[in-house]
Amino acid sequence: xxxxxxxxxxxxNRLAMEFENDWVVNLGIGMPTLCANVPFGDRDIILQSExxxxxxxxxxxxxxxNKNLVDAGAQYVxxxxxxxxxxxxxxxxxxxxxxxxxxxxxxYEVAENGDFASWKTAGRKGGGIGxxxxxxxxxxxxxxxxxxTTRDGKPRLLKRCNLPLTAVGxxxxxxxxxxxxxxxxxxxxxxxxAPGYTPEEIQEITEATLTISPDLxxxxxxxx
Amino acid sequence: xxGGFGPPGMPQNLTGALLRRGVKDLTVIVNRLDSSWxxxxxxxxxxxxxxxxxxxxxxxxxxPSQVTEFExxxxxxxxEAELIPQGTMVERMRAAAAGIGAFYTPTGxxxxxxxxxxxxxxxxxxxxxxxxxxxxxxxIRATRADTFGNLQYHMTQxxxxxxxxxxxKNTFAEIEESIEEPxxxxxxxxxxxxxxxxxxxxIPPPPEGLWTFPSERRDR
Numbered sequence: 001x002x003x004x005x006x007x008x009x010x011x012x013n014r015l016a017m018e019f020e021n022d023w024v025v026n027l028g029i030g031m032p033t034l035c036a037n038v039p040f041g042d043r044d045i046i047l048q049s050e051x052x053x054x055x056x057x058x059x060x061x062x063x064x065x066n067k068n069l070v071d072a073g074a075q076y077v078x079x080x081x082x083x084x085x086x087x088x089x090x091x092x093x094x095x096x097x098x099x100x101x102x103x104x105x106x107x108y109e110v111a112e113n114g115d116f117a118s119w120k121t122a123g124r125k126g127g128g129i130g131x132x133x134x135x136x137x138x139x140x141x142x143x144x145x146x147x148x149t150t151r152d153g154k155p156r157l158l159k160r161c162n163l164p165l166t167a168v169g170x171x172x173x174x175x176x177x178x179x180x181x182x183x184x185x186x187x188x189x190x191x192x193x194a195p196g197y198t199p200e201e202i203q204e205i206t207e208a209t210l211t212i213s214p215d216l217x218x219x220x221x222x223x224x
Numbered sequence: 225x226x227g228g229f230g231p232p233g234m235p236q237n238l239t240g241a242l243l244r245r246g247v248k249d250l251t252v253i254v255n256r257l258d259s260s261w262x263x264x265x266x267x268x269x270x271x272x273x274x275x276x277x278x279x280x281x282x283x284x285x286x287x288p289s290q291v292t293e294f295e296x297x298x299x300x301x302x303x304e305a306e307l308i309p310q311g312t313m314v315e316r317m318r319a320a321a322a323g324i325g326a327f328y329t330p331t332g333x334x335x336x337x338x339x340x341x342x343x344x345x346x347x348x349x350x351x352x353x354x355x356x357x358x359x360x361x362x363x364i365r366a367t368r369a370d371t372f373g374n375l376q377y378h379m380t381q382x383x384x385x386x387x388x389x390x391x392x393k394n395t396f397a398e399i400e401e402s403i404e405e406p407x408x409x410x411x412x413x414x415x416x417x418x419x420x421x422x423x424x425x426x427i428p429p430p431p432e433g434l435w436t437f438p439s440e441r442r443d444r
Contacts, residue, residue: 050310051229051383067231068367068379074230085379087386087415088229089318092311096331115334125299126283127307133337134311137330168334 003196005148005177006219009034014192014220015104015143015175016040024048026095026135028105028118029073031145035104048100050131052091053077054084072131095131096138103139105132107146107171109161112187112208114171116144117163127164136167148176148205155207157181157188178202179219186211192219225317225392226254226266227364229383235363237398237427240264242274242363249276253317253359255310255384256282257294267294275303279357281310308357309337314387316357321390326355362392365427366416369397370404373418382415389420396423 006014012034019025019035021043027033036047036058046055049072056071057080065076086094094100107118116136120127136142149155157174174181179202180192190199190210199212228234243264252266252275259267269275271293283305284295298305308316309331319327328351332338342353364385367378375397377385389395397416403426 049380051232051380053380066379068233068377068381070230070232070380072229079379085382087382088310088314088384089387092314096311096329120284124284124295126295126305128282128284129307129309129337130281131310133309133335134331137333138311165335 001196004194006194007177009037010219010221011145011175011177012104013038014180015145015173017220018143018173019043019045019102022046023101024054024094024099026050026100026103026139027072028103028132028135029130030106032104032106033071033073033075035145048091048094049077050088050091050095052086052088054086054091054094055080055082057083092131092134095134098138098140100135100139102141102143103135104143104145105135105166107144107156107166109156109158109163110144110146110171110174110183111158111161112183113160114169114183115161115165116142116167116171117161118166120164122163129166132166136170141172142167142170143173143175144171145175148178148202153205155205158207159209178205181210182213184211189213190216192217194219225359225362225384225388226252227362227383227385227388228266229255229380230258231261232379233365233377233381233383233385234258234261234265235365235396235398236262236264237365237425238363238396239266239269243268243272246272246274248274250274251277251279253279253313253357253388255313256280259293267292270294270297270303273302277304277306279306279308279313281308281313283307307337312337312354313357314384316354317384317387317391319354320356320358321387324356326353328352329354357391359388359392360394362388362395363398364388364395365398365400367399367401368404368409369399369402369421369424370406370409370418371424372406373397373421373424374406374409374414375399375416375418375421376409376413377415386416389416394422395420396425397421398425398427400427402426
């Protein structure tokens with residue numbers, strides 16, 4: 001089989017497949033927002049955004065933008081029947097209060113103990129926390145979507161994070177360009193692999209030790 | 225305090241007035257010091273050297289490949305920055321507004337944010353102690369007002385603005401659409417009551433009133 005790392009949309013589609021009907025879902029800026037591009041079929045997914053949007057619609061079409069309606073990534077979005085708007089305090093009540101079923105966030109590093117690092121890179125004085133630390137402790141599930149390695153090929157699925165942490169022990173699922181991983185009390189479990197790659201090849205680019213799932217299968221691309 | 229999350233609700237006209245006046249040594253409390261939307265973004269205060277300290281949720285671009293002017297000046301040590309998780313930031317504002325002395329939050333436990341802060345285990349979960357975040361002045365933007373200062377926001381223009389209005393001693397609001405006589409706004413649909421507002425000003429429509437948000441800024 002031809003070796004083919006997964007593209008960003010395919011990775012995000014995989015996580016979005018796991019969203020269940022009526023879930024309140026918060027998508028981090030950057031790659032995770034691609035999870036909103038998935039046709040959810042008969043599942044009603046309530047997208048929530050830090051700036052107070054609850055149950056918003058797809059991206060606005062060019063020329064139809066409302067200048068006062070953006071998501072957390074400052075992209076123009078739309079309302080849909082049922083959209084509600086609250087102010088920031090209430091928005092973080094939703095987030096910290098446990099009303100968010102899953103947050104999908106980006107990260108620089110994820111560790112086998114569920115720690116992750118997403119707000120500060122090495123050698124930089126400042127950082128961008130945004131709502132990530134609140135989401136990480138408040139959402140019922142924290143899933144990460146990220147590139148499997150750095151641009152120069154260094155692993156990002158680690159035994160312990162090197163960069164400053166966003167939260168401790170909260171990540172339960174990670175989707176990368178090489179596969180789908182669950183984090184259990186025993187560390188990373190490889191559940192699904194990118195086309196053409198063996199578990200051994202994926203282990204080679206991963207610092208943490210991978211357990212191979214007994215149900216190991218090819219990366220799923222179709223809605224269940 | 226400067227309101228807004230992205231351009232919606234950002235008080236560009238009042239910030240522009242502050243830029244023209246040139247007040248120095250400001251402590252600015254803002255989600256993020258953007259400077260790329262217009263000539264009167266909050267980040268311009270920093271670029272002009274008017275700011276001593278910034279309290280914000282982003283002191284660097286969330287995209288590591290994009291180094292902002294803010295970051296360059298911060299690296300050069302031209303101002304101090306206190307990085308605060310966004311939810312902690314708004315809750316600290318709420319505490320300041322509501323007369324709460326301090327509160328415990330789980331946000332940031334086990335991270336750099338928690339260093340030096342009091343920890344407490346409540347019902348088996350660890351929390352850190354956070355203190356109120358008040359301000360002398362807040363600048364915000366709304367869509368409609370009446371002459372009592374009652375405000376209505378449009379869509380996600382609301383964001384930080386109601387809590388900033390409450391957490392500040394003096395709140396100035398710039399109004400996009402209209403300032404009405406008392407009684408013209410439905411009491412059921414007031415987002416910020418006028419008792420929290422000290423000054424209102426009607427701003428001109430764009431381009432003079434700014435709020436440009438070019439579509440090429442979209443991430444995807």
